[in-house]
Amino acid sequence: MTHAMHYNVSRLSDLDIYLFKEGNHTKLYEKFGAHKMHHEGVDGIHFAVWAPNAQSVSVRGDFNDYATESHPLKLREDDSGIWEGFIEGVEEGLTYKYHIVSKFHHIVHDKSDPFAFFSEKPSKSASCIWSVDGYDWQDDTWMKTRHKVNAYDAPVAVYEMHLGSWKRKVEEGNRYLSYRELAVELLAYLKQMHYTHVEFMPLTEYPYFGSWGYQVTGYFSATARFGEPHDLMYLIDVLHQNGFGVIMDWVPSHFAVDMHGLVNFDGTALYEHEDPQKGFHPEWGSYIFNYGRNEVKSFLISSAMFWLDKYHIDGIRVDAVASMLYLNYARKEGEWTPNVNGGNENLEAVAFLRKLNESLYGEFSDIMMIAEESTAWPMVTRPTSIGGLGFGFKWNMGWMHDTLKYMSFDPIHRQHHHHQLTFSLWYAFDEHFMLPLSHDEVVHMKGSLINKMPGNTNQKFANLRAMYAYMMAHPGKKLLFMGGDIAQYSEWNFEESIDWHLLDDPYHARLQKMLSDLNLIYRNERALYQHDEKHIGFEWIDDGDYQHNCISFMRKSDLPDETVYIVCNFADETWENYKIGVPCEGEYVEIFNSQSSCYEGWNIGNTEAITSIKETMHGREYSITLTLPPLGVIYLKKV
The missing domain is CATH 3.20.20.80 (Glycosidases)
Structure with a gap:
C-alpha cells in the first residue's frame, strides 16, 4: 500500500501558533504529535513537530520500512518552526520516529516524538501512533466530589x-x-x-x-x-x-x-x-x-x-x-x-x-x-x-x-x-x-x-x-x-519486591495493623486535620519537658468536644503520675496507645477513664494524671 503525503492540511490554527509562541498554549497535546484524521475522503495520521533549526524532517516508521526520505514533513510558512504533514492510510499502533537533519553541521538524529501518547517498551525507543481517547470512564461521582477529598480541611x-x-x-x-x-x-x-x-x-x-x-x-x-x-x-x-x-x-x-x-x-x-x-x-x-x-x-x-x-x-x-x-x-x-x-x-x-x-x-x-x-x-x-x-x-x-x-x-x-x-x-x-x-x-x-x-x-x-x-x-x-x-x-531496592514475607513476624504485622488503625483514627477525628494549616488547630500543653523527653499538645477542630489530646514520651522509661493541664472538667479516655499489646507493645497506659481535678497546670484550670508508656504516644479525648 502506498502512503501518500498531503501538505494542504493542518490541525494548528493561527491562534494555536500565537499561543504556542507566547508560552500560553496549555493543551498542545491536542495539536502536536501523531493524530488520526480524515482528510479529503481518506483516513490517515497528521504529524506535527517543533524543530525550528532543522533543514529537513521526515517520518520513518513501520509503514515505510523506516525509510528516511520517503515521507518528509513540510515546514510551515510562518516563523513557528513547526513541521507537519498528513500521511494517508497509516493506522494506529504502528511505530515511528522523526528523522531530523539540522541546519548546523548537518547533524542527523532519529528522535522519538515529544508528544507521543505511547512508546515502545524500553529499551526500545520508537514512538507509537496511539489514541488516548475512547476510554469509558466510570468515575463521575468521584470527579464531582473530589474537591472535598483534596481540600485543606480534609484528611490526606x-x-x-x-x-x-x-x-x-x-x-x-x-x-x-x-x-x-x-x-x-x-x-x-x-x-x-x-x-x-x-x-x-x-x-x-x-x-x-x-x-x-x-x-x-x-x-x-x-x-x-x-x-x-x-x-x-x-x-x-x-x-x-x-x-x-x-x-x-x-x-x-x-x-x-x-x-x-x-x-x-x-x-x-x-x-x-x-x-x-x-x-x-x-x-x-x-x-x-x-x-x-x-x-x-x-x-x-x-x-x-x-x-x-x-x-x-x-x-x-x-x-x-x-x-x-x-x-x-x-x-x-x-x-x-x-x-x-x-x-x-x-x-x-x-x-x-x-x-x-x-x-x-x-x-x-x-x-x-x-x-x-x-x-x-x-x-x-x-x-x-x-x-x-x-x-x-x-x-x-x-x-x-x-x-x-x-x-x-x-x-x-x-x-x-x-x-x-x-x-x-x-x-x-x-x-x-x-x-x-x-x-x-x-x-x-x-x-x-x-x-x-x-x-x-x-x-x-x-x-x-x-x-x-x-x-x-x-x-x-x-x-x-x-x-x-x-x-x-x-x-x-527498585529491582525487588517489598519484603512482604516480614508480615509473618508479629512485630511487623502488628506495626502494619497500628498504621491501619492510625489512618482510620486520623480520618475519623476531625481535630487531627481540619485546621492543619492554621494556628487555631494546634495548641501546646507542654513543649518544654526535655528532662522527661516528653511533649504534649492539643489538636482542635471547630467543636471543642472534638479536641484530641496527644502526649508523647520519647524516653525509654515509664512515667507514672504524669500530670498535664487540660481546659475542661470531666473524664478523659485513651483512644489510642502506640504501646498497646495489640501492636506488640508493652501494654502500659491508661485503661480506665481519667477524671480531671481542679488544679492549675500548664496555665489551665484543670489537670489529669496519666501513666505514660515508655517510647509511647497516647491520644486522649474528653467523654
Missing part, C-alpha cells in the same frame, strides 16, 4: 509507591504487576490500610529503570512497562470508584540525556538551556529545561495538563523544585552566574512555576499541586497574586529531617536535642504542609526507617510506632513510602 494520608517494585511475581521471573493487576491488588491494600490517596513515582516514559522514572523522555507517554494507556486509565478509574485519590510525580526540573529524547532535538539546545551553567545538572547528569523559552513553557504546562485532563489525575507532585528555583543549586562558586538583580534566584523558573500553577488550577480548581521544595523559599503555597509560587501543598522537609535526627538518638541523649522535636511548630503554619517520609529517606545508604531507630528489636519497633503516631498528630498532611508501613529492614 498518602501512600507513596514505585509500581515496578511494590509487588513482584517471583514465580514468574520476578516480573512486576501490570496496571490492571494493580487495580486489584493495590486497591485491596489501600482499603486495608485506610489511606486516602496513592502517589505514583513518575509514570511518564523513561529509558533507564534505575532512574525510578525521574529521567524522562516521554512527557505525554505512560510508561509501557506496565501496560497500555487505557490500562493505566482503568487503574485510576477503579481507584476513583473506590474513593482513593491519585497523585503522580512529574519532573519539569530536568530530562534524560538519551539521544532519542529531547536533548539537542534539532541539532541545537531547543528544550534545554544553551548555557551549561543553566542547562546541565551536575548532580544528576541530566539536562535542564530553558524556562525562559515560551515554546518550552507551553510544552511543560501542556504535559502537566495532559495528565489531569486525559488521565483524571487528582494531584501532581512537582519533583525537585529547589533545583529549579536556585541558579547555584548543586554548583560551586564560579559555576553559576547571578541573575540581573545579582541574586541566586532563577527568575525564569520562578515565573514558569507561577504560570504552571495558575494554568492548572485555572482549569482544575479541585486538584492538588504539591511542591517538593527543600529550602525556606517564602510563600511556596501562597497565591501568585501576592507573590507566592501558587502551589497547594509543600513537602515539609525540615520536619522530616529534624524528626528522623531526633529519633536516631538514644533516649538518654534526646533531652539535649529537644528543640529538634519542637522547632517545626515555629513554622508549621507558614505553608500548607505535607509531612513526608518518602522514598528519598530509605535509599543511598540512608538505611530503612526501622533501622534508623536505636535500641534492640523491642525498642526499635516502639520508637518507630511512636514516631508514626507523633507524625499522624502533627499538623500537616501525611505521606509514607511503601515498605515503611511494614517496617522493612532493608533499604528500598
Whole structure:
C-alpha cells in the first residue's frame, strides 16, 4: 500500500501558533504529535513537530520500512518552526520516529516524538501512533466530589509507591504487576490500610529503570512497562470508584540525556538551556529545561495538563523544585552566574512555576499541586497574586529531617536535642504542609526507617510506632513510602519486591495493623486535620519537658468536644503520675496507645477513664494524671 503525503492540511490554527509562541498554549497535546484524521475522503495520521533549526524532517516508521526520505514533513510558512504533514492510510499502533537533519553541521538524529501518547517498551525507543481517547470512564461521582477529598480541611494520608517494585511475581521471573493487576491488588491494600490517596513515582516514559522514572523522555507517554494507556486509565478509574485519590510525580526540573529524547532535538539546545551553567545538572547528569523559552513553557504546562485532563489525575507532585528555583543549586562558586538583580534566584523558573500553577488550577480548581521544595523559599503555597509560587501543598522537609535526627538518638541523649522535636511548630503554619517520609529517606545508604531507630528489636519497633503516631498528630498532611508501613529492614531496592514475607513476624504485622488503625483514627477525628494549616488547630500543653523527653499538645477542630489530646514520651522509661493541664472538667479516655499489646507493645497506659481535678497546670484550670508508656504516644479525648 502506498502512503501518500498531503501538505494542504493542518490541525494548528493561527491562534494555536500565537499561543504556542507566547508560552500560553496549555493543551498542545491536542495539536502536536501523531493524530488520526480524515482528510479529503481518506483516513490517515497528521504529524506535527517543533524543530525550528532543522533543514529537513521526515517520518520513518513501520509503514515505510523506516525509510528516511520517503515521507518528509513540510515546514510551515510562518516563523513557528513547526513541521507537519498528513500521511494517508497509516493506522494506529504502528511505530515511528522523526528523522531530523539540522541546519548546523548537518547533524542527523532519529528522535522519538515529544508528544507521543505511547512508546515502545524500553529499551526500545520508537514512538507509537496511539489514541488516548475512547476510554469509558466510570468515575463521575468521584470527579464531582473530589474537591472535598483534596481540600485543606480534609484528611490526606498518602501512600507513596514505585509500581515496578511494590509487588513482584517471583514465580514468574520476578516480573512486576501490570496496571490492571494493580487495580486489584493495590486497591485491596489501600482499603486495608485506610489511606486516602496513592502517589505514583513518575509514570511518564523513561529509558533507564534505575532512574525510578525521574529521567524522562516521554512527557505525554505512560510508561509501557506496565501496560497500555487505557490500562493505566482503568487503574485510576477503579481507584476513583473506590474513593482513593491519585497523585503522580512529574519532573519539569530536568530530562534524560538519551539521544532519542529531547536533548539537542534539532541539532541545537531547543528544550534545554544553551548555557551549561543553566542547562546541565551536575548532580544528576541530566539536562535542564530553558524556562525562559515560551515554546518550552507551553510544552511543560501542556504535559502537566495532559495528565489531569486525559488521565483524571487528582494531584501532581512537582519533583525537585529547589533545583529549579536556585541558579547555584548543586554548583560551586564560579559555576553559576547571578541573575540581573545579582541574586541566586532563577527568575525564569520562578515565573514558569507561577504560570504552571495558575494554568492548572485555572482549569482544575479541585486538584492538588504539591511542591517538593527543600529550602525556606517564602510563600511556596501562597497565591501568585501576592507573590507566592501558587502551589497547594509543600513537602515539609525540615520536619522530616529534624524528626528522623531526633529519633536516631538514644533516649538518654534526646533531652539535649529537644528543640529538634519542637522547632517545626515555629513554622508549621507558614505553608500548607505535607509531612513526608518518602522514598528519598530509605535509599543511598540512608538505611530503612526501622533501622534508623536505636535500641534492640523491642525498642526499635516502639520508637518507630511512636514516631508514626507523633507524625499522624502533627499538623500537616501525611505521606509514607511503601515498605515503611511494614517496617522493612532493608533499604528500598527498585529491582525487588517489598519484603512482604516480614508480615509473618508479629512485630511487623502488628506495626502494619497500628498504621491501619492510625489512618482510620486520623480520618475519623476531625481535630487531627481540619485546621492543619492554621494556628487555631494546634495548641501546646507542654513543649518544654526535655528532662522527661516528653511533649504534649492539643489538636482542635471547630467543636471543642472534638479536641484530641496527644502526649508523647520519647524516653525509654515509664512515667507514672504524669500530670498535664487540660481546659475542661470531666473524664478523659485513651483512644489510642502506640504501646498497646495489640501492636506488640508493652501494654502500659491508661485503661480506665481519667477524671480531671481542679488544679492549675500548664496555665489551665484543670489537670489529669496519666501513666505514660515508655517510647509511647497516647491520644486522649474528653467523654
